[in-house]
Amino acid sequence: MNFDFDTVIDRRGTDSRKWHRYTGRDIIPLWVADMDFLAPPAVVAALHRRIDHGIYGYGVALPKMNATVVDYTQQRYGWKIESEWIVWLPGLVCGLNVAAGAFGEPGDAVLCCTPVYPPFLKAPVFQQRTVVAAPMALRNGRYELDLAAMECAVTPRTRAFFLCNPHNPVGRVFTRAELEQVAAFCERHNLIITSDEIHCDLILDDRPHIPLASLSPAAAARTITLMAPSKTYNIPGLGCSYAIIPDATLRRQFEPPYGGIVPDVNILGHVAGDAAYRHGEEWRQALLVYLRGNRDFLESFVARELPGITLPHVEATYLAWLDVSALHLENPAEFFEQHGVGLSGGAAFGGAPSAHLRLNFGCPRATLREALARMLRALAAR
Numbered sequence: 007m008n009f010d011f012d013t014v015i016d017r018r019g020t021d022s023r024k025w026h027r028y029t030g031r032d033i034i035p036l037w038v039a040d041m042d043f044l045a046p047p048a049v050v051a052a053l054h055r056r057i058d059h060g061i062y063g064y065g066v067a068l069p070k071m072n073a074t075v076v077d078y079t080q081q082r083y084g085w086k087i088e089s090e091w092i093v094w095l096p097g098l099v100c101g102l103n104v105a106a107g108a109f110g111e112p113g114d115a116v117l118c119c120t121p122v123y124p125p126f127l128k129a130p131v132f133q134q135r136t137v138v139a140a141p142m143a144l145r146n147g148r149y150e151l152d153l154a155a156m157e158c159a160v161t162p163r164t165r166a167f168f169l170c171n172p173h174n175p176v177g178r179v180f181t182r183a184e185l186e187q188v189a190a191f192c193e194r195h196n197l198i199i200t201s202d203e204i205h206c207d208l209i210l211d212d213r214p215h216i217p218l219a220s221l222s223p224a225a226a227a228r229t230i231t232l233m234a235p236s237k238t239y240n241i242p243g244l245g246c247s248y249a250i251i252p253d254a255t256l257r258r259q260f261e262p263p264y265g266g267i268v269p270d271v272n273i274l275g276h277v278a279g280d281a282a283y284r285h286g287e288e289w290r291q292a293l294l295v296y297l298r299g300n301r302d303f304l305e306s307f308v309a310r311e312l313p314g315i316t317l318p319h320v321e322a323t324y325l326a327w328l329d330v331s332a333l334h335l336e337n338p339a340e341f342f343e344q345h346g347v348g349l350s351g352g353a354a355f356g357g358a359p360s361a362h363l364r365l366n367f368g369c370p371r372a373t374l375r376e377a378l379a380r381m382l383r384a385l386a387a388r
């Protein structure tokens with residue numbers, strides 16, 4: 007089957023957060039992480055069937071939905087999980103917040119490696135924890151977790167480590183050796199690991215995704231894995247995600263705030279997620295081909311046409327971490343916005359405000375091409 011990722015679909019005037027920000031202004035939004043593509047046809051068809059039923063009462067996660075996740079993790083990563091390890095969540099930012107508050111006491115710390123997806127830095131603070139940050143190391147143009155920096159940052163009150171793998175925003179897929187080092191570090195410091203693996207089905211290089219918890223029973227026993235079909239199948243507005251928690255004690259600690267405060271997964275989210283996992287593989291493969299094309303186009307355009315901007319090779323995700331420090335712009339996000347491109351500023355990711363921008367290339371090639379042309383003109387006009 008052919009899938010069309012090229013057609014530009016007008017999202018203006020819909021309830022899109024990404025597009026609403028620039029209502030009435032000619033700015034191409036390449037910021038928040040959703041894609042300007044239709045969801046897989048199997049997902050749209052499943053939603054139509056559910057909508058046509060006409061009754062939208064309270065939902066329940068059916069055993070078949072757990073079975074879908076169990077099958078998916080086994081087939082995709084060779085990771086055998088049990089149905090009762092799954093805790094459904096209406097979003098993974100919610101999962102980060104629940105994880106931040108579930109372990110230790112107020113005043114304890116969560117270790118994060120920066121730059122990182124902003125809620126990693128905010129969730130602990132919302133849950134009366136502090137964040138200790140270990141900057142990642144940029145070695146030969148590639149970001150790596152810096153074990154020495156992590157050793158320096160960790161404190162006696164650090165109870166938890168938040169990992170993002172594949173990594174938003176630097177696009178890394180951590181290797182088995184890297185993950186083993188992280189697991190050993192967390193074992194040594196007795197840290198509970200929350201491993202956000204929401205981008206795990208968006209690997210662009212020929213590399214496997216290795217769930218950290220699948221490394222060993224010891225790693226599994228201290229890890230909460232956060233996953234969702236939302237990024238991959240472009241259904242984040244439907245709020246369907248889950249945590250996988252093999253250890254029964256950790257699961258009990260994670261669950262109490264969940265009861266009552268956190269709503270159930272939306273019934274349409276379950277339908278969409280289930281259809282995506284069961285019937286979305288052909289679409290996903292086509293998507294990966296398209297995103298690889300966008301990634302390659304972006305990387306070569308930046309290298310060729312945008313002096314002063316560099317980016318590490320994007321191994322996974324549809325997000326690129328642009329280093330714009332050589333441009334010496336006081337506020338690079340505002341600068342490019344004034345020239346018609348809406349990017350995410352680097353400060354929220356724990357970096358210097360003038361140094362980085364995150365660019366979302368999950369869009370038709372024509373949109374990406376136009377945005378890059380605008381950036382080129384912006385730099386030429388300086």
Ligand SMILES: Cc1ncc(COP(=O)(O)O)c(C=O)c1O
Nearest residue numbers: 039097098099123174202204242
């Ligand atoms: C690493 C990571 N975690 C979580 C999320 C958001 O998850 P949700 O929309 O389920 O809250 C994102 C969205 O970009 C993300 O990149």
